[in-house]
Amino acid sequence: MRSNLVMIVAGTRPEAIKLAPVFWWLEKIGVDYVFVWSGQHYDYEMSRVFFEQLKLPEPDVFLEVGVQASNVSEQVGLLIQKIAGEAKKIQPSFVYALGDTNTTLAAALASAHVGRPFVHDEAGMRSFDMTMLEEVNRRVADAVADLRLAPTKLAVVNLLYEGVPRSSIRLVGSTVVDALMHIVSNNLLKKEVLDELGIEPEGYIMVTLHRRENLVDQRLHVAVSALVGVARALPSFKVVFPVHPHTRKRMEEMGLFKRLEAVDNIVITKPLGYLEFVTLLQEARVVVTDSGGVQEEAFILGKRIVTLRRTTEWIETVVLGYNQLVPIDDVEKMIKNIVSVAEMPTLPPPDLSRCPLGDGQAGRRVAKILQSLLESGIERWQGTFKMPMLVKEQENVSLCFSADGSPVAEGEATYCISRMETPLDRLRSFVEVDWGAVEE
Ligand code: UD1
Ligand code: UDP
Numbered sequence: 001m002r003s004n005l006v007m008i009v010a011g012t013r014p015e016a017i018k019l020a021p022v023f024w025w026l027e028k029i030g031v032d033y034v035f036v037w038s039g040q041h042y043d044y045e046m047s048r049v050f051f052e053q054l055k056l057p058e059p060d061v062f063l064e065v066g067v068q069a070s071n072v073s074e075q076v077g078l079l080i081q082k083i084a085g086e087a088k089k090i091q092p093s094f095v096y097a098l099g100d101t102n103t104t105l106a107a108a109l110a111s112a113h114v115g116r117p118f119v120h121d122e123a124g125m126r127s128f129d130m131t132m133l134e135e136v137n138r139r140v141a142d143a144v145a146d147l148r149l150a151p152t153k154l155a156v157v158n159l160l161y162e163g164v165p166r167s168s169i170r171l172v173g174s175t176v177v178d179a180l181m182h183i184v185s186n187n188l189l190k191k192e193v194l195d196e197l198g199i200e201p202e203g204y205i206m207v208t209l210h211r212r213e214n215l216v217d218q219r220l221h222v223a224v225s226a227l228v229g230v231a232r233a234l235p236s237f238k239v240v241f242p243v244h245p246h247t248r249k250r251m252e253e254m255g256l257f258k259r260l261e262a263v264d265n266i267v268i269t270k271p272l273g274y275l276e277f278v279t280l281l282q283e284a285r286v287v288v289t290d291s292g293g294v295q296e297e298a299f300i301l302g303k304r305i306v307t308l309r310r311t312t313e314w315i316e317t318v319v320l321g322y323n324q325l326v327p328i329d330d331v332e333k334m335i336k337n338i339v340s341v342a343e344m345p346t347l348p349p350p351d352l353s354r355c356p357l358g359d360g361q362a363g364r365r366v367a368k369i370l371q372s373l374l375e376s377g378i379e380r381w382q383g384t385f386k387m388p389m390l391v392k393e394q395e396n397v398s399l400c401f402s403a404d405g406s407p408v409a410e411g412e413a414t415y416c417i418s419r420m421e422t423p424l425d426r427l428r429s430f431v432e433v434d435w436g437a438v439e440e
Helices: 013-029 048-053 072-090 102-114 133-144 153-161 175-185 192-197 217-233 245-253 257-261 274-283 292-300 315-319 331-342 362-376 424-431
Strands: 006-010 033-037 094-098 118-121 147-150 169-171 204-208 238-242 266-269 286-289 304-307 323-325 390-393 396-401 415-417
Touching (some): 006 013, 006 072, 013 048, 013 094, 013 175, 048 274, 118 362, 147 362, 153 169, 175 274, 175 292, 192 274, 204 274, 217 245, 217 257, 217 266, 217 331, 238 274, 245 257, 257 266, 274 292, 286 292, 292 315, 292 323, 304 331, 315 323
Parallel strands (some): 006 033, 147 169
Antiparallel strands (some): 396 415
């Protein structure tokens, strides 16, 4: 028997944070759901603390996959098997998951395996770096989705480039903007965390580092040397580093943890709760990170960001001049870049009403879309994919779109863009979104 409810699947820190605004709105407008927590993340600091601070509902099903799985393939295998088992039992109208984690990937594949429709949130994000597991995960999740909720205009364009039908895409914004603004505007910040860590506003550089591809031997060595170098080059600043458990484990195995601990102005902590972390982001001089969510949040708070990667899926933050990509390769170059960003003047936070990443209403948009899907029903995609039209514009091959983002011929287009070669000033005005009010 099919149930008229949504099966929501999540299992990691960023999913807990980004889904909180969706849950708040689902409760408010009264939508039935079953919440499955995969347990990919399981430490208190990586999971439970977010349930408490962001008032997430208790999961209806807890799969405990993280503790059982000893490597990625085993983890993904178990996740698919267990999520598919739940989907078979629950028979939801459809499955909804967000992001690019192994839990998201497994939710997408499990839905396909048991023949339930799948809605993917944070669809269309692309770093174009296939060495990131997350890039693989998000591409697969987008490919099997029946409805794709895109956080940015570029995400919509990325999907269109891949031939995804416009009718299966909705532009909603990123829900992390809602979560962040909820903390800031309700004054839930925990200023005391600065005293506890012995730091002053604007007197420290905030660091996070956990991507699997950055934890391989040579890169982790280089990253740690660069952080030590930055701390030495800026003795009046502190370097604050809440360490992901995986990073900690790798640094301990490689004897790097002691190197960081030995530097007076490097402050190492366990992963922090969301309220504490956002407080530290807001007061930081510069944010150095390889995290997706942290790039978004730092941008919304108007911080300068150094992203320790070759590419980013949050391209808007680079285009608008807040974010610099500094790959982990050459120690001296990294130190020079980070120090120079720390010395740059501060930037104003972006105007939320036109912010490329969202206006703080994404959770509401998503909840209303999920509600309408329950009312109207959603079927698995039966159509065929058509490639959008490619247009040659001067020297660039571009894609042209009407105002609503449908691919059209150049003469009828409201805008044409070439993803790789569009001059920055054109891209800058392109990425802004005129969000307007959420329809009642
Ligand atoms: C996952 C996501 C990544 C996201 C990150 C958020 C994938 C492919 N990647 O990466 O996109 O940015 O979560 O933090 O899913 N561990 C613990 N305790 C925990 C969780 C993890 O000790 O509560 C350790 C374990 O040694 C585990 C390792 O961290 O093997 C990696 O965890 P895993 O969930 O596989 O991937 P993340 O690197 O956290
Ligand atoms: N975060 C947190 N405490 C920390 C580090 C990060 O609450 O010690 C939050 C951060 O504010 C952001 C999210 O975790 O919302 C990002 O998660 P992560 O970097 O693990 O994953 P990613 O966004 O890279 O997938």
